[in-house]
């Protein structure tokens with residue numbers, strides 16, 4: 001069946017179709033926005049060059065340098081046993097904003113503005129109103145732009161390093177390029193990470209046996225469990241591609257210039273690949289897991305997101321047993337937003 005959304009775009013939900021399109025960037029371009037998006041909206045050699053320049057910012061040694069700061073941050077945010085917190089807005093959003101600020105060397109004074117922005121961005125996504133989403137995106141650009149302009153380019157943090165970065169042909173990045181990169185490193189991902197914290201906290205709270213198994217597990221096992229919880233309930237909903245030629249996906253024809261939607265959560269629950277989509281099987285499902293995308297545009301921030309989530313989950317599990325707060329049913333987000341709007345949790349002493 002060829003499903004089309006209210007804007008006539010073909011929506012791909014089958015794992016095989018999503019993977020095929022993600023791995024064919026020549027036929028399915030990422031130039032889907034009027035705005036310059038680095039690296040998200042680039043294709044071909046320009047995209048390759050941008051990834052080559054930017055992927056090293058997520059290298060293991062760099063991220064290891066971040067770990068002690070993240071651990072302090074996680075410890076400071078983990079609630080005391082018995083205290084109820086909303087895992088999305090209180091724990092997840094605050095952690096994601098502070099972790100990104102720590103990584104990028106942004107001032108702590110920006111926290112409230114960024115938290116307001118995350119809340120507005122979630123509300124705009126929930127509304128499905130494109131003008132509202134565009135206005136929220138423009139406001140983020142202003143925040144980042146003001147930061148970059150105010151920056152002294154001699155610092156040693158990641159923002160300063162980015163400003164000092166030279167392209168392959170030796171020129172410095174233009175201010176608009178730096179803003180675009182920082183936007184794509186933070187913008188939606190502050191909200192995505194907050195949603196991921198909600199999904200993972202919920203997934204662990206309803207699986208006490210998984211919590212027990214992870215109590216003393218190494219980072220790799222914790223990361224695999226987190227990836228699997230996110231596969232089961234993927235809060236990153238969709239990506240778009242534009243056809244560069246008349247083509248076909250499965251049995252569905254696609255005309256040149258038509259937009260197609262890759263629906264990651266459906267692909268991640270495709271029973272043809274995962275059998276029972278709710279079965280928790282981190283090792284078995286890892287290779288087909290699409291939480292961080294696939295192909296040339298696969299998420300470069302995955303190692304950072306994984307480290308942030310592993311550090312936070314470890315701090316939670318060390319403090320107590322994660323439970324849903326009694327009498328407060330989790331509230332799902334409204335499509336097209338994913339994950340939970342609110343998940344009240346608490347830690348029980350063990």
Ligand code: HEM
Pocket residue numbers: 022038039040041051184185186189192193196236239240264290291292293294296297298299300301302304305
């Ligand atoms: C929090 C969990 C995260 C999830 C679930 C996630 C998921 C994804 C997915 C599915 C894609 C593929 C999009 C596509 O194919 O069009 C993607 C791309 C991307 N992600 Fe993430 N991401 C996360 C965190 C991050 C973080 C922390 C960063 C940076 C600090 C980041 C930066 C990016 C960028 C720049 C791209 C575009 C890559 C390209 O077009 O080459 N992501 N992400």
